[in-house]
Amino acid sequence: MRVSRREFLKLGGAATSAALFPCPTFAQGAAPRVVVVGGGFAGASCARALRQADPRIAVTLVEANATFTACPFSNAVIGGLRELSAQQFTYERVAADGIAVARGTATAVDAQARSVTLADGTRLPYDRLVLAPGIDIRWGALPGYDEAAAALMPHAWRAGEQTLLLRRQLEAMPDGGLVVISAPANPFRCPPGPYERASLIAHYLKTKKPKSKLIVLDAKDAFSKQRLFQAAWAELYPGLLEWVPLSKGGNVTSVDAATGTLVTDFGRHKAAVANVIPPQKAGRIAEAAGVADRSGWCPIDPVTFESKLQAGIHVIGDAAIAGAMPKSAFAANSQAKTCAAAVVRLLAGGAPSAPKLINTCYSLVAPDYGISVAGVYQPSGGQLADVPGSGGVSPTDAPRASRAAEAVLAEAWFRTITGELFG
Amino acid sequence: MRRTLAAAIGLVSIAAAAAASAEPPAGAAACSGCHPASTRVTSPVPRLAGLDQAAIVRAMQDFRSGTRAATVMDRIAKGFTEAEVQAIAAWYATQR
Numbered sequence: 001m002r003v004s005r006r007e008f009l010k011l012g013g014a015a016t017s018a019a020l021f022p023c024p025t026f027a028q029g030a031a032p033r034v035v036v037v038g039g040g041f042a043g044a045s046c047a048r049a050l051r052q053a054d055p056r057i058a059v060t061l062v063e064a065n066a067t068f069t070a071c072p073f074s075n076a077v078i079g080g081l082r083e084l085s086a087q088q089f090t091y092e093r094v095a096a097d098g099i100a101v102a103r104g105t106a107t108a109v110d111a112q113a114r115s116v117t118l119a120d121g122t123r124l125p126y127d128r129l130v131l132a133p134g135i136d137i138r139w140g141a142l143p144g145y146d147e148a149a150a151a152l153m154p155h156a157w158r159a160g161e162q163t164l165l166l167r168r169q170l171e172a173m174p175d176g177g178l179v180v181i182s183a184p185a186n187p188f189r190c191p192p193g194p195y196e197r198a199s200l201i202a203h204y205l206k207t208k209k210p211k212s213k214l215i216v217l218d219a220k221d222a223f224s225k226q227r228l229f230q231a232a233w234a235e236l237y238p239g240l241l242e243w244v245p246l247s248k249g250g251n252v253t254s255v256d257a258a259t260g261t262l263v264t265d266f267g268r269h270k271a272a273v274a275n276v277i278p279p280q281k282a283g284r285i286a287e288a289a290g291v292a293d294r295s296g297w298c299p300i301d302p303v304t305f306e307s308k309l310q311a312g313i314h315v316i317g318d319a320a321i322a323g324a325m326p327k328s329a330f331a332a333n334s335q336a337k338t339c340a341a342a343v344v345r346l347l348a349g350g351a352p353s354a355p356k357l358i359n360t361c362y363s364l365v366a367p368d369y370g371i372s373v374a375g376v377y378q379p380s381g382g383q384l385a386d387v388p389g390s391g392g393v394s395p396t397d398a399p400r401a402s403r404a405a406e407a408v409l410a411e412a413w414f415r416t417i418t419g420e421l422f423g
Numbered sequence: 424m425r426r427t428l429a430a431a432i433g434l435v436s437i438a439a440a441a442a443a444s445a446e447p448p449a450g451a452a453a454c455s456g457c458h459p460a461s462t463r464v465t466s467p468v469p470r471l472a473g474l475d476q477a478a479i480v481r482a483m484q485d486f487r488s489g490t491r492a493a494t495v496m497d498r499i500a501k502g503f504t505e506a507e508v509q510a511i512a513a514w515y516a517t518q519r
Contacts, residue, residue, distance in 0.1 A: 049452070053446070330456045333456050334452070334453040334456060337452035337453065338452065338453075341446065341447070341452065353449065354449060355449055355450075356449040356450035356453070356502070356503070356507065357450075357453055358450070358453035358454070358456065358499060358502070360456060360457060360495050360499070372494065372495055374495040374498040374499050375498075375502075376450075376499055376501075376502020376503065377502075387501075387502040387503075389501050389502075390498060390499065390500075390501040390502030390503075391498050391499075391501075391502065392498050394494070402494065405494055406494055408467065409457075409467065409468070409494060409495075412457070412466040412467055412468055413456070413457050413468075415464055415465070415466060416455070416456070416457055416458070416459045416464050416466050416468065417456055417457075419459060419461050419463065419464040420455055420456075420459075420460055420461065423461060423463060423464065
């Protein structure tokens with residue numbers, strides 16, 4: 001038998017198409033439909049990665065807000081170092097990729113019929129659904145802390161008006177006032193976030209209101225980048241910033257917003273400004289879709305990010321239980337791209353291959369003092385685990401030049417990742 | 424006949440390589456969290472697209488061994504095998 005080059009190419013071409021697209025979705029001739037709920041670091045990244053990987057996929061991004069307000073660097077807004085507008089992005093370029101941006105709130109998911117319902121009644125059918133709903137506050141978990149209390153004691157854990165409220169309260173506080181931050185037990189969004197915030201508020205107080213004091217009441221005895229933060233606090237903010245761990249009475253058991261009081265097992269703290277970072281859970285739609293477990297977060301397959309509770313629904317970002325990966329914007333973006341690749345393979349009837357993911361997370365202790373944690377992750381034992389021997393935090397003995405370099409890299413990271421999402 | 428078959432086999436491997444390069448290998452997509460994919464972003468962190476494969480491999484080896492100064496890349500490089508680095512570097516070399 002002799003196969004001419006031309007015939008071979010024809011045969012090869014047919015074989016390649018069949019191998020790539022044997023699934024019903026493509027075979028029926030209809031464009032596969034993927035709905036992504038949530039336009040943050042996870043959702044917007046995933047929507048764009050899907051379109052980029054295969055422009056034939058009809059991608060709809062469901063997002064309630066016209067403007068995205070980023071949490072990373074919002075502590076610098078609170079500390080008066082940055083304006084909120086630098087945190088804000090629109091979805092114009094996302095839409096220009098050919099992604100249908102549906103303004104609205106997803107309120108229900110029918111996993112059997114494979115459709116999402118929005119608050120206005122719109123029904124969006126899907127072949128695969130990606131949920132990237134971020135976090136919701138667990139209202140009522142901390143006695144006395146409800147939505148009305150948050151108007152007096154801001155959480156500022158979803159960036160926007162709450163961020164500005166906390167900043168205004170700090171600006172209005174007389175010199176000599178007591179600022180109290182309450183940090184929750186694990187897991188929660190952005191593990192080093194409360195300590196970066198404490199640092200940048202301390203920087204503000206040191207610069208503008210040096211007679212003031214800042215207490216961090218913590219429901220934990222250990223936290224992310226702890227040694228680095230504590231060494232920097234001793235150097236930069238001695239006598240100004242006090243961290244009270246769980247074992248020393250740091251656990252806040254209730255609050256009284258009207259009087260600005262935070263109650264612990266060991267006593268009461270009356271704050272001039274109180275920032276309560278409350279217990280959290282996966283964004284509301286996760287529970288409605290049946291992908292959240294009793295912990296309030298979403299168990300996922302570490303290769304595809306498909307829910308362990310509902311077939312056809314993937315969960316990425318802060319809402320997911322991602323093993324060793326922290327709930328950070330970098331992790332959300334890394335997960336989004338992994339999930340998008342898996343969804344493309346699954347829609348084509350293929351089997352996703354084992355991924356490798358990265359996290360890098362910078363914190364500012366002062367405007368020119370940055371520290372970082374990095375990690376590399378792979379599926380292991382049904383979870384995402386650290387690759388042995390990799391990752392870790394900035395060296396404890398690094399010179400100030402290296403802290404300054406990490407502060408510069410932190411801002412560069414923010415420009416790069418928001419450029420990938422919204423630029 | 425033998426030559427035609429050999430040519431056909433050659434084509435198969437070229438086709439396989441082309442198909443493999445289209446999709447980023449494990450770990451490659453995560454790099455753009457810091458290394459800009461877009462030319463519109465200014466950053467002290469270099470773009471990887473279009474860089475020489477050997478140069479990327481060398482940099483990763485040096486970050487891993489500690490012979491090249493780093494902030495986070497020393498910690499990240501240790502998470503990748505030689506084969507993974509080769510695949511990531513080969514893929515970035517073909518990107519624009």
